[in-house]
Amino acid sequence: MTTLLPDTRMLIDGSRVPLDSERIIAVTSPIDGSHLAEIADASGAQIHDAITAAERAFSKWRQVSGNERAKLLNRLADLIDRDSHELALLETTDNGKLLRETSTQARFAARNYRFFAGAADKLYGHTIPLDSWDTFDYTSKEPIGVAVLITAWNSPMQLLANKLAPALAAGCTVVIKPSEIAPLTTLRLADLIAEAGFPQGVVNIVTGGVEAGIALTTDARVGRISFTGSVPTGQAIARAAAGTLVPVTLELGGKSANIIFDDADLERAVPGAVAGIFAAGGQTCIAGSRLLVHDSVADIVTKRIAEIARNIVIGDPRADETQMGPVASSLQQERILAMVSKALDDGSHLLVGGGRPDDTSLPAGSYVQPTIFTEVDPESRLAQEEVFGPVLAVTRFSDEEQAVSIANSTEFGLASGIWTSDLSRAHRVARELVAGTVWVNTYRYSAAQAPFGGVKRSGYGRERGLEALDEYLRTKNVLIDLSNSVRDPFAIKA
Structure with missing residues (x-):
């Protein structure tokens, strides 16, 4: 079976970054050990550039209406459905999972983008009645900014959809790093992101090993880190993020x-x-x-x-x-x-x-x-x-x-x-x-509407379901004094 290999260059600020022959990682197929491709081993400077691009794009992307974000997400879902066989074959060649499994996962990824497209224009706040009649109080939901999305090698398409769909629906911009073991479908997604019409810098895709991971998880400009992978790596990311007080979503191991x-x-x-x-x-x-x-x-x-x-x-x-x-x-x-x-x-x-x-x-x-x-x-x-x-x-x-x-x-x-x-x-x-x-009376049943995540050493935070949106939003409270009274400046008003 012939597999059409994607452009393996990183995507930063809407442009593909040329490979540096001295900083590459070989990608091999577990099916027969054959050489598939070479990807970039991103430097700290390149990671900085990707976060800068996402930060710059956020200022405009956050103002795009939920309806417009929904249109782009639905368009991306249509493109994934259109290319689902190609994507499934590529992922199977890359990580060894059955073609019928990766075919299902490609369709499920598209379903996730559609689900969160439906939520993009429904990020409601609340009007809150306070004790005082002449005070008006409300909340609003706002995107957290730049989200770093790090995925594992076992289900790249599905794992990325779990993170990328709610992040984009919430109005965040992203920097994605797939596992260097199976990065090819994520790099292929860069083409579909461009074809769908997302503005440059909204989605950035980098590849690499330890240096790239450290740079992504220690940058204080990041608003949220979402990681799927092993417990030791998740612990290292949580420790690194603690230094900058960046919140983390961790989907780690299991012994179910x-x-x-x-x-x-x-x-x-x-x-x-x-x-x-x-x-x-x-x-x-x-x-x-x-x-x-x-x-x-x-x-x-x-x-x-x-x-x-x-x-x-x-x-x-x-x-x-x-x-x-x-x-x-x-x-x-x-x-x-x-x-x-x-x-x-x-x-x-x-x-x-x-x-x-x-x-x-x-x-x-x-x-x-x-x-x-x-x-x-x-x-x-x-x-x-x-x-x-x-x-x-x-x-x-x-x-x-x-x-x-x-x-x-x-x-x-x-x-x-x-x-x-x-x-x-x-x-x-x-x-x-x-x-x-x-x-x-069932097992391994997934649904876009159903929240997913663990407790104890399996991690914290939730993906999929409406709960996933909360990972990429922050709540702002606005309180307005409607009275004309002059307050005592030396006592808290409550």
């Missing part, structure tokens, strides 16, 4: 519990558990990497999932028959296999997989077998640490209280799943789970 109760419909729960961990090769922050199963159904559930896992078709993610492609890089492959080795050392029982596929017909990419461990101690490293790969940890429980206790026993709190036919139980358990998202 997918709980199957004894009354669950197993015909739905088993595929749901498979989708939770083996879809996208387990490379999602919401992966249901911990499967908690009631004692009475544990044997049959484990047997069925193991049978599915052994027969998963691994291969080129662009092929229709493939069910699981490679992980995103050789470095990630080694990290996953190291975690498998640790799990064996800790006494977990390896039921399926645990290594590289035996299929010699596979290209020399970053492939890992679907892997299942049983008898996993809830306190073990496998149950506590994020693997970010196709590795499932199965733990049994005996009652509802124990299931909730185990589910809440990690430092993460991003997502969770409940499988039950008991409506009362579903509500009880959902209330007790410490997680930003709780799915009942």
Whole structure:
């Protein structure tokens, strides 16, 4: 399959920046290890220029009506839909996810832009009745200014839409930095931004590594930083932003519990558990990497999932028959296999997989077998640490209280799943789970209208849903004294 590679130059103030041969990063495909492209390793000076461009553009962009911003966002959504196959193929080649997954994500990205287009002209404030009759008080919602948007490699199109759509709808200008591991669809978006008609400087796209990241997260001119990625990097960004008092939105890791109760419909729960961990090769922050199963159904559930896992078709993610492609890089492959080795050392029982596929017909990419461990101690490293790969940890429980206790026993709190036919139980358990998202009788279901985000080490702030707009707006209060009275200048008026 031929992939049309995009212009990989950065976009700053409406212009593409020529690559410097001494500051480049190679981009390779995890499918076969082939060289795809070269991108810029931005310098601190280039990051400064990008923020300056966004800051300059903000003075005019903030005055553009919500209706006009909505038109531009809807136009961008139309262009993404038009080019969805090309974008999906590019992302699959870049990060190894199934083409049918990235195709869905391209359409979902467009849906997000349309959703926030609908909100762009509805950023209402409030009129507030105070105790005094002759005082008028109201609030207004104002954009925070320049937003820095940093995305991860596992779902670049979707993750960027989660951030860019509400930021633009709110009236912010942005500087985007995709992961250097999978930057190509974000760089391709630069062309669509221009075609949609956004003014120059409103959207800037930079690429790079550590130097670029530090420059982006330590500039006091930035109004908000939104980051999706690992916990250590998120912590570093939060520490850096504390120095300039810039607010941060963090969508970090997860160790989500997918709980199957004894009354669950197993015909739905088993595929749901498979989708939770083996879809996208387990490379999602919401992966249901911990499967908690009631004692009475544990044997049959484990047997069925193991049978599915052994027969998963691994291969080129662009092929229709493939069910699981490679992980995103050789470095990630080694990290996953190291975690498998640790799990064996800790006494977990390896039921399926645990290594590289035996299929010699596979290209020399970053492939890992679907892997299942049983008898996993809830306190073990496998149950506590994020693997970010196709590795499932199965733990049994005996009652509802124990299931909730185990589910809440990690430092993460991003997502969770409940499988039950008991409506009362579903509500009880959902209330007790410490997680930003709780799915009942489904898993990995996303909606533009539904807020998403975590608690504990999974981060803070929300993306998607109307709550996401608040990340890019600040509330201003205006109080007007309507009286003609002269006040006592030495006492507060209240």
